[in-house]
Amino acid sequence: MSGFGPGGPFLADCPARLAVELIADKWTAVVLYGLSEGPVRHGELIEMIGGISRKMLTQTLRRLEAHGLIRRHAYAEVPPRVEYELTPLGATLIDPIHMLTEWARANGDAVLDALDADPEPVAHGD
């Protein structure tokens, strides 16, 4: 399995790359997770998530909307009300994200233990 030439790296066009580009930023997975139970308002997401700025939330929601993973519902009211909900496509992403979450719940401590055991930057050339 090591006979790939310079012309064809394996993982270069791997679907993992797309998955990473989609959810591998600071907020995307958390926002999707926040929407997993049903429609949520902008302000509610801010409170739920805790620590995200309005700018980052809006930006994340926009990208998810453009990717077809969530749907925006703006009501013509005063004061304005906007709700976001997963599309059927977006809902299919909840399971994988849930698996990651479960993994973290089960193994998070082990990771923190490992960090605790090797606190130093591990310079192998030293």
Place this chain on the structure above:
Amino acid sequence: MSGFGPGGPFLADCPARLAVELIADKWTAVVLYGLSEGPVRHGELIEMIGGISRKMLTQTLRRLEAHGLIRRHAYAEVPPRVEYELTPLGATLIDPIHMLTEWARANGDAVLDALDADPEPVAHGD
């Protein structure tokens, strides 16, 4: 489920945050994926992944090692040989990553279609 006060956002200490902090960067998931079949050398990873710089690879490997997810094996040879492999803990992360990959393989086209349908930045305030 909307009665959380200012003192307790739901997702703030959610394990999803740890999961995100672990794998939500450009290379971590791909590197783990590259190690999922068995021990691989540094240079092999470079070829397999395609596009990663030596600096980023080393940096990613160091963090994974510190997190206890991979193990480094340096052989006292000339020229030097260094192999990396998943720890048992790291191996448990492969399944979740695999699910993401499978999702991308199944739904990647749908996402690209959505992007194609709404190419513009979607300015709702316009």
Place this chain on the structure above:
DNA sequence: CGGGATCCCATAAGATACTG
């Protein structure tokens, strides 16, 4: 061959203030 050090640039992301 593996990897550290340095320099440099592009982007991410927070704070703040303003608009409908």
Place this chain on the structure above:
DNA sequence: CAGTATCTTATGGGATCCCG
């Protein structure tokens, strides 16, 4: 309440050179 614009800083990440 929801969203945008602008500014600023921290970080990510590439290129390059040098060392074991």
